[in-house]
Structures are given as C-alpha cells and as structure tokens.
Amino acid sequence: MARTLTALALALVTTAATVVTGATPAAAAGATLTVDVSRPFRPVTHAATGGLYGLAENDRPADSTLLPLKVNSLTQPAPGVGQRPNGQPPGGDSLLIAPQADRVGAGQYIRMPDIYPDFPYRWVSWDDWLAKVDTMVRARLAATTVTNVLAWELWNEPDYTWNTSAAGPFNDGWVRTYRAVRALDPLTPIVGPSTATYNRSWMQSFLTHARDTGTLPDIICWHELQNADRIAADIADYRNLEASLGISPRRLSINEYAAPSEVDVPGRIASYVAKLERGGAESAHRAFWYEYGTMNGLVTGNSQPTGTWWLYKWYGDMAGNMVTTTTTSSGLDGFAAYDPTRKIVNVVFGNESGTNTVELTGIGALGSSVRVTLLSTPAGGRFTAVSAPTVVSTSTREVSDGRLSVSVPDMDATSAYQLLVEPASGVPAYQQRYEAENASVFRAQRLTSSSASAGGYVGRIDNSGTPRTDSYVDFVVNVPTARTYTLTIGYANATGETATQGLAYNGGPWTTVSYPPTPSWGQFGATVSTTVSLRAGYNVIRLAKGSPYFSGGTGYAELDYIELT
Numbered sequence: 001m002a003r004t005l006t007a008l009a010l011a012l013v014t015t016a017a018t019v020v021t022g023a024t025p026a027a028a029a030g031a032t033l034t035v036d037v038s039r040p041f042r043p044v045t046h047a048a049t050g051g052l053y054g055l056a057e058n059d060r061p062a063d064s065t066l067l068p069l070k071v072n073s074l075t076q077p078a079p080g081v082g083q084r085p086n087g088q089p090p091g092g093d094s095l096l097i098a099p100q101a102d103r104v105g106a107g108q109y110i111r112m113p114d115i116y117p118d119f120p121y122r123w124v125s126w127d128d129w130l131a132k133v134d135t136m137v138r139a140r141l142a143a144t145t146v147t148n149v150l151a152w153e154l155w156n157e158p159d160y161t162w163n164t165s166a167a168g169p170f171n172d173g174w175v176r177t178y179r180a181v182r183a184l185d186p187l188t189p190i191v192g193p194s195t196a197t198y199n200r201s202w203m204q205s206f207l208t209h210a211r212d213t214g215t216l217p218d219i220i221c222w223h224e225l226q227n228a229d230r231i232a233a234d235i236a237d238y239r240n241l242e243a244s245l246g247i248s249p250r251r252l253s254i255n256e257y258a259a260p261s262e263v264d265v266p267g268r269i270a271s272y273v274a275k276l277e278r279g280g281a282e283s284a285h286r287a288f289w290y291e292y293g294t295m296n297g298l299v300t301g302n303s304q305p306t307g308t309w310w311l312y313k314w315y316g317d318m319a320g321n322m323v324t325t326t327t328t329s330s331g332l333d334g335f336a337a338y339d340p341t342r343k344i345v346n347v348v349f350g351n352e353s354g355t356n357t358v359e360l361t362g363i364g365a366l367g368s369s370v371r372v373t374l375l376s377t378p379a380g381g382r383f384t385a386v387s388a389p390t391v392v393s394t395s396t397r398e399v400s401d402g403r404l405s406v407s408v409p410d411m412d413a414t415s416a417y418q419l420l421v422e423p424a425s426g427v428p429a430y431q432q433r434y435e436a437e438n439a440s441v442f443r444a445q446r447l448t449s450s451s452a453s454a455g456g457y458v459g460r461i462d463n464s465g466t467p468r469t470d471s472y473v474d475f476v477v478n479v480p481t482a483r484t485y486t487l488t489i490g491y492a493n494a495t496g497e498t499a500t501q502g503l504a505y506n507g508g509p510w511t512t513v514s515y516p517p518t519p520s521w522g523q524f525g526a527t528v529s530t531t532v533s534l535r536a537g538y539n540v541i542r543l544a545k546g547s548p549y550f551s552g553g554t555g556y557a558e559l560d561y562i563e564l565t
Helices: 007-023 063-069 094-103 126-142 170-184 200-213 228-244 266-279 307-316
Strands: 032-043 050-052 073-077 107-111 149-153 190-195 219-222 251-257 283-286 321-327 333-339 344-350 354-361 369-377 390-398 404-411 416-423 433-435 440-442 445-448 456-459 472-479 483-492 499-505 511-515 526-534 537-544 558-564
Touching (some): 050 283, 063 094, 073 251, 073 283, 094 107, 094 126, 126 170, 190 251, 228 251, 266 283, 266 321, 266 333, 266 416, 307 344, 307 416, 344 354, 390 404, 404 416, 483 511, 511 526, 537 558
Parallel strands (some): 032 354, 050 073, 149 190, 190 219, 251 283
Antiparallel strands (some): 032 321, 321 333, 344 416, 354 404, 369 416, 483 558, 499 537
C-alpha cells in the first residue's frame, strides 16, 4: 500500500474505521465461536505472520522479538532501494536484511518498483525501467550466500500506480518485465499482479493475457486493506476464475493486509488471521503504514512488545494442525490449532464485545478433565509496551462427550484473547517434538501421510547447486536450559542407499546426518539421532540438502519431525 497517506489510503482509513465500529457493535453480545478439533484443515505454517518492510538494516527489530513469532515471510524493497516511506530514508534493502531474515527462518519477496524513490511510483521510461530490472536481478544473482528469496514481485498496486499514458497498458508491461527477469533468472518464482484490491474483471483481463503470453505468475497476489470480511469471497471468486480460465491452481499471497486503523488492534487482527488461514493463503503480510524497524508496529522503537505482538506470539506458539472454526457473528472470529503430541488446543479470537462463548468439540483425546487458561492482550497502539498478556482466568473443567463450552465475559472488541485447553494431568514442560510441516520450508514440499506424525511431512528436498534452488528446512525451537540435547529425526529414504543432509544450528558449523534406507517413500517410523548444544530460549536448527557454506547432501530423505530430549 501507499507508504504515505495518499487519497486512496485516506479513503481506506475512513472505510476501515467504519468497518471496525460497524462490525463490532457494543450491543452485539452473545456470539459463539465453535472450534472443531476433529476437523484439521492444514498444518500450522504461521502463514499470516509476515510483514511488508518488516525488517530494517542493522538488525531491527531484535532477533529476540522475531523468533517467538515464527515469521513466515516478508516483502522487502529491491536491492539499491530508493523508496522513502513516510519521508524516511530508504531502508529495508532485501539483500542487506537477508542475514537477519535467514537467522529467524523467514523468506522474502523482493518488491522491484521500490527502486524508485516516490510513491506512487514516477515512471521515467522503458529504457530506464529495464536497466533497473537488469541491475536488480544481477545484484541478487551475485549474492551467492542469500538463499531465502522466495519470489520477484514485478510491480506493486498496478491498478493504482501504473502510468498507462507513459508506459502503455499494464498487461503488456507485465509481459515485458516478466521476460526481462526470466532472461537473467529462470529459477526464482514470480509473484503478481499485487493489486491494491481484488477486482474480478481486472484480474480476468490480467490472467487471460498472462496465460496467452506464457507469463503467468507462480504466486498470485493482491492486497486486503479495507475489510477482512471480503477475504473469503475474494479468494473463492479468484479460485473460480482461475479454474474457468483453465489455469492450474496458483500459490496465493496476500502480501499487505489491514488498514491503518486496524493494524494495531489485536481483536481486529484476529479476524484477519482467521480468514486468511481459512482461505488457504500461503503467506500474508501486515501492511506498512508507519516506521521502519518495528515489524509493522509489533514492537516499539526500542524493541519492546506491543499488545498486538502478543497475539502473534500466541500464533507462533501454535503447532500441529490448524482446526476448523466457525462463528455465529459478523464480529467474533478466531483461529485455532491442535498439537496432538502435547494434546494442547490453542485458540486465538476477538473482534467482539460483551459476553461470548467458545464451544470446543472433538477434544476427547485430552481426557475427561482439562485445564483451561484464558488470557487477553489490549489495543494499546504501536508506541505502548505490553510486558505480558493479562491472565483473565484459570480453571479445571470436565469434558463431556468430547465437548466443552467456555463463557468469556466482558470482552472488549479491540482486545484479542487466547484460550488454552490442556489435559488436567499436565503437558511436557517444553515442546519437544517439532513437525517438519510446521517449520520454515524452502524449496521443498509439505505432503501428507497417515503414517506421519500429525499427518504431515516434508519431501522433495532437492538441490541443484545454486542459492535459488538450495533446499532446506528451518526449525525454530525453544528449550528451557542451555545444554546438549539429543536430536532425534523421523524420516523416510526409499533410494536403497544411505542419504545425507547437512545439520547446523544458530549459524554454527555444519555436520552431516546420515539416513539409512527405509522400505518406501511416505512411510514413517525410522529415526536417526545425534546431539546438539543449544542455548536457553530460541534456537534455529537447519536440515539442508543445500545451503550456503555446506557442500551439499547426497541422495534423498523425507523429514517427518525432529525431537529434542
């Protein structure tokens, strides 16, 4: 979106303010959010934990504020960035922030038009633009230790910023730019069209032209800045349009979401995340409205957590599978996950006032008695530090026929709430098992198998020797004490020969993990073990077929999970 409050942005502010107040009237109490734990719909990937210009140079914000969030991905300005958001100096250069993004397990899209200093972008000429494209792509190709680039974003908000009178129709400009990038870099995915809003007729024209010219983006993108309630209909409409045009399903990114009046309101953000998760977005990024170096307002200028940070921390704590949530209200909404290894149900919700209910079903595996903890986090804004969420209540409750009803009194529509439901007998003191499909996965694939732990695994882990095809999985783990841990890896390897991968943690030296043959692909039960020396708190463990400073693995192995004991 605009990095200054242009006329369009001001309209969005007004619209968003109407949405927030209109969707959450004080009198609209008595709503129910149903969480069906028996209906998982995809693995936890923290899809909506991302940000536009989320990182700034000089490691801002601090790694310690990012690791708990399990940052999925970022959209960052192009190498040699000229963009001056809100009058700030240019910053957030994708190649300069890459080491920090790598340390916290985040991928990034490179936004190419941010080579220009102004917004809306000021077109110069085709010779100027194509020369800039050439310079940007060559700079990325020369950065041989940068492996976390997910895609090139060829333009931003062309329905608002493209100068048709000077540059010609956008659809033709897309083809010309696409081919210029592909001439230098045939490997990195391309994302687009990155429109300011979803518009069916605009998208149909774009897709038809891109299909007919062989320039379809690998990842489809648009922005959801006005109204979270549009997300489900927009995604469904896009999927119908895609199918009607004979286009194979594209990966989906909403790489800017939430208006200025919403982005720091935890209750409203809970509604956005719920709808983005249900819609199947592969990634979604908080819109940039204010200052660099704060992960879009999740931390204060001195890296202290805000109220909204805690919502994303609760999201980051989710493991296992996202489970189905439904609501009886146009306001109340939320998202939830179930970790079957620890038997923890984690529900995050908000956007409603008064006394409301969370109805849990399918929780029989937790036993007949459960511990229920309810927390809240306020909408204090981006300048107010919140040292911890508020514990609203703790109780022990009986489960009947796998069901539990929890009343949540005196809700504030701007606050977000977390409901944790665990066996009353207790859960492990720290998470020991980390599913591969929950980790940060680079150039491999999340797959399913009935024999896999939690039903998912990561396969097709390959590499052809360039930083654009390095294949690896980053596990962000959290341990209570600094010591040596036994690392057990669940895997499959049906090559008939021992396969190898590289193992490194916290950017340290590489060792080799060997995987003896197993009977078949996608059939799990085999494990190998080694040791790792971890610091107290958060660590990043990488298993790689290819990675900077690692010569490369051999053969093939599929990853089910890692376990730290």
